Amino acid sequence: NAGVMQNPRHLVRRRGQEARLRCSPMKGHSHVYWYRQLPEEGLKFMVYLQKENIIDESGMPKERFSAEFPKEGPSILRIQQVVRGDSAAYFCASSRPRLAGDYNEQFFGPGTRLTVL
């Protein structure tokens, strides 16, 4: 059973370009979460999606960032007009729907390391 897949693993962009990060959840998982890890910091929640729906985007920057999880295909985190401050590791996680009494484990991908020149 393959784990959470993210690609690319490393992405280099120049200021002003667009970055597209992909995440394929584990088989059977319909919930996807995106996190950002800045250097020397913990992971910060960005957005939580279920198929075709954004459930919680309280951690998403108001501008330039968007996320989707279509009916078919991977979840995409899109960053438009990247700036140097966007350089970070972006992690995706997936989970099953939570059942009563379930601790709701999230399984993390290996991350995409974005470098903005």
Added chain:
Amino acid sequence: GEDVEQSLFLSVREGDSSVINCTYTDSSSTYLYWYKQEPGAGLQLLTYIFSNMDMKQDQRLTVLLNKKDKHLSLRIADTQTGDSAIYFCAENRASGGSYIPTFGRGTSLIVHP
């Protein structure tokens, strides 16, 4: 201030016990978690504790929870070099049928021979 705080570094000798401490702020967290991150990898859930428990033991791992002080600790017995990693404490909040963890900045555990 940060919602979840933990010390940044811990250095121990192989075979000793390691204790990583954490304080959190959200008293409504249903679960509290410890995640492990090895270099270049994503996070992996190490263990968790339900908020109505005060201790959980799982092989070499012991989690202690003091709800009154909002203090969580992870003890690793007989620490090995393979335990060297960053350990993240996390509280959670409910959101749309799931739980969203809020992570601390992580404690780098260095195990030396």
